[in-house]
Amino acid sequence: MKTPNETLITGIGVLSPSGIGAEALWEDCLNKKSQTSDGLGCISDKDFKSLCSLVNESPWLKKKPLSLERSLYFSLYSIISAISDAGWKEFNQSDVLLIGTTTGQLSSWETKFIDLCQKKLEEEDLSYLDKQPLGNLGDSLREALSFPGKIHIISSACSASTQALGMAHDYLNSKRSERVIVGGVEELGQLTIKGFGSLKLLSNKSCTPFDQERSGINLSEGSAFYTFEKKSLMRPHAYIVGGRTFLDSYHMTSPHPEGRGYKRSIIESLKQADITSDEIDLVHAHGTGTFNNDQAEANAIGEIIGASTPVISTKGVHGHALGASGAIELSLCIQILKSAMIPPITGLNNVDPEFKLLLPKEKIERKVTYLLKSTLGFGGVNSSIILKGVAQ
Amino acid sequence: MKLLAYSKTTEIDISEQISNPLNRKKSINMLLCEDSLKKLLESTTLPVGLPLKLFLCSGEGELAQTYKFYYDLAVNQRARPILFQNSLHNSTLGSCSIAFPNIEMGATISSSLHSIESALDIALNEIEPALILIVGVDAYPSELKEIKEASHSGKINLESACSSAIFINDKSHACSKASPFGAIKDIHFDFSVKEGFENLGPYFPANGLDSLFEKLSLLKKEEKIDIFKPNGTSISYDITYD
Numbered sequence: 326m327k328t329p330n331e332t333l334i335t336g337i338g339v340l341s342p343s344g345i346g347a348e349a350l351w352e353d354c355l356n357k358k359s360q361t362s363d364g365l366g367c368i369s370d371k372d373f374k375s376l377c378s379l380v381n382e383s384p385w386l387k388k389k390p391l392s393l394e395r396s397l398y399f400s401l402y403s404i405i406s407a408i409s410d411a412g413w414k415e416f417n418q419s420d421v422l423l424i425g426t427t428t429g430q431l432s433s434w435e436t437k438f439i440d441l442c443q444k445k446l447e448e449e450d451l452s453y454l455d456k457q458p459l460g461n462l463g464d465s466l467r468e469a470l471s472f473p474g475k476i477h478i479i480s481s482a483c484s485a486s487t488q489a490l491g492m493a494h495d496y497l498n499s500k501r502s503e504r505v506i507v508g509g510v511e512e513l514g515q516l517t518i519k520g521f522g523s524l525k526l527l528s529n530k531s532c533t534p535f536d537q538e539r540s541g542i543n544l545s546e547g548s549a550f551y552t553f554e555k556k557s558l559m560r561p562h563a564y565i566v567g568g569r570t571f572l573d574s575y576h577m578t579s580p581h582p583e584g585r586g587y588k589r590s591i592i593e594s595l596k597q598a599d600i601t602s603d604e605i606d607l608v609h610a611h612g613t614g615t616f617n618n619d620q621a622e623a624n625a626i627g628e629i630i631g632a633s634t635p636v637i638s639t640k641g642v643h644g645h646a647l648g649a650s651g652a653i654e655l656s657l658c659i660q661i662l663k664s665a666m667i668p669p670i671t672g673l674n675n676v677d678p679e680f681k682l683l684l685p686k687e688k689i690e691r692k693v694t695y696l697l698k699s700t701l702g703f704g705g706v707n708s709s710i711i712l713k714g715v716a717q
Numbered sequence: 718m719k720l721l722a723y724s725k726t727t728e729i730d731i732s733e734q735i736s737n738p739l740n741r742k743k744s745i746n747m748l749l750c751e752d753s754l755k756k757l758l759e760s761t762t763l764p765v766g767l768p769l770k771l772f773l774c775s776g777e778g779e780l781a782q783t784y785k786f787y788y789d790l791a792v793n794q795r796a797r798p799i800l801f802q803n804s805l806h807n808s809t810l811g812s813c814s815i816a817f818p819n820i821e822m823g824a825t826i827s828s829s830l831h832s833i834e835s836a837l838d839i840a841l842n843e844i845e846p847a848l849i850l851i852v853g854v855d856a857y858p859s860e861l862k863e864i865k866e867a868s869h870s871g872k873i874n875l876e877s878a879c880s881s882a883i884f885i886n887d888k889s890h891a892c893s894k895a896s897p898f899g900a901i902k903d904i905h906f907d908f909s910v911k912e913g914f915e916n917l918g919p920y921f922p923a924n925g926l927d928s929l930f931e932k933l934s935l936l937k938k939e940e941k942i943d944i945f946k947p948n949g950t951s952i953s954y955d956i957t958y959d
Contacts, residue, residue, distance in 0.1 A: 442791035455868050458777055460829025475906055477835040480827040482807035488824055495842040519790060520801030574818035577811045578802050704811025706823060
């Protein structure tokens with residue numbers, strides 16, 4: 326029975342290196358099929374062309390963008406898919422759109438800006454720099470969709486979209502809005518590829534979360550958006566029952582080794598959901614495949630959730646989509662709740678012996694009622710959300 | 718949500734911190750925020766027992782660090798790790814959280830000219846009693862200032878600065894009752910562009926707090942406060958009074 330604090334997830338729209346739609350990603354996770362190559366997970370040109378056609382033909386598109394900008398079209402595809410899935414007929418003035426992203430419309434300005442730097446900033450038409458502020462993505466979406474409501478951009482690094490999911494839950498609990506569209510988008514670019522490379526965090530092999538030989542992140546791109554409501558005539562996909570963010574206050578890029586902020590985000594999310602850690606049936610971890618992240622997570626999860634609850638990461642399939650990762654991975658959490666099937670950790674061969682966790686290398690048939698999804702971000706931002714499955 | 722205190726720092730105010738070699742790994746954004754938060758937290762006695770939640774807002778993000786990263790990449794074909802980590806919008810939040818470890822929750826908001834208002838709108842959803850820190854910062858390297866002003870049709874004189882404010886969302890608390898300002902009950906965004914810009918003088922995109930503080934400080938007990946943005950859009954606040 327639904328309790329007042331539950332938020333309904335009524336619509337889903339997902340785009341990942343596995344392809345267009347949540348089903349493609351789910352199948353790859355069940356079958357341990359990695360979609361990263363040379364350490365990167367990209368949206369294929371074929372898929373991009375297809376989604377652009379889908380967007381441009383949609384009655385939701387009120388003003389066609391002037392150019393096929395990647396993150397704009399990634400977002401449009403996922404938003405339109407979600408609101409269509411939810412059965413919405415039009416937007417309301419009170420609707421809110423929350424977007425989690427780290428780099429926004431990066432490819433719209435990055436290459437030209439690098440050229441500009443080489444010419445020492447001598448250039449006449451610099452209008453592309455208007456795309457550099459993240460807020461421009463919100464403005465572009467407003468124009469394309471004629472969206473009448475509020476648009477807020479959350480840029481809390483890798484926790485951006487997970488934090489946005491928790492914020493959306495708060496919007497509905499506070500009754501300041503009846504409907505929220507929430508999610509995340511990210512596209513690959515030189516900034517992130519060269520940047521993460523300079524920090525020695527990338528691996529050019531497929532990501533191996535929680536493995537004793539894990540060697541780093543596979544960067545990727547994509548988008549996922551959802552509709553959250555308090556009531557709907559449609560059967561929801563799942564419920565959100567808690568979502569909290571806490572800071573490590575420790576280091577600019579490395580997580581606290583004991584997962585200080587991470588543990589608090591889990592504990593406070595459990596409190597908000599009014600459940601205990603024993604009731605969590607599965608943890609979908611951040612599991613990036615770096616030494617520090619996986620260690621911090623394993624320590625925190627082991628302490629709070631224990632060693633008998635399965636813990637998975639799916640980044641071995643789709644890579645790490647930075648600010649969009651929480652949102653993209655939410656789609657897998659929803660599939661787990663619906664199907665009573667827990668996918669294996671793709672890429673995991675030998676569990677790090679330091680980790681006293683249940684880390685499945687093969688899929689498990691098991692009903693999951695409460696699921697914890699967490700992300701850790703640069704700057705020490707730790708976000709957790711708790712999902713509940715819909716009773717059959 | 719009631720305003721308790723407000724503070725502003727400009728680049729001139731932190732000239733000593735900028736030239737201090739101990740701060741060589743910190744960006745201008747970080748130094749501005751730290752100074753503004755320090756002044757803010759020292760200006761008021763914080764009630765005990767309420768968690769501190771920080772919303773760090775920036776219209777441009779870590780623009781100077783991003784520019785330096787790309788410049789080094791373009792000219793010297795190298796990616797410097799410190800510039801990359803500092804280029805992410807969230808790095809400013811990370812830096813503040815280390816400088817002020819009693820801040821428990823944080824979020825980075827980047828909604829261009831409406832970054833502060835986005836943060837306030839999200840903060841209004843906080844049901845549990847808390848002290849809400851709203852910080853807005855933008856800083857412009859000399860190489861990009863004119864270019865960025867041109868993107869606003871030259872109608873804004875951009876400044877590098879940080880404004881911060883602390884709010885309390887528990888109206889039963891003694892601190893809230895003691896505050897002379899009205900409480901923000903709701904925020905409305907009007908994205909229709911009105912004719913003409915207001916000439917706002919030195920301005921930065923994440924600067925929504927200066928105008929709000931100015932209007933609240935008048936203590937006129939207005940139930941609606943309207944603030945125009947440089948691009949002609951407007952924000953309207955519903956204010957309640959004890």
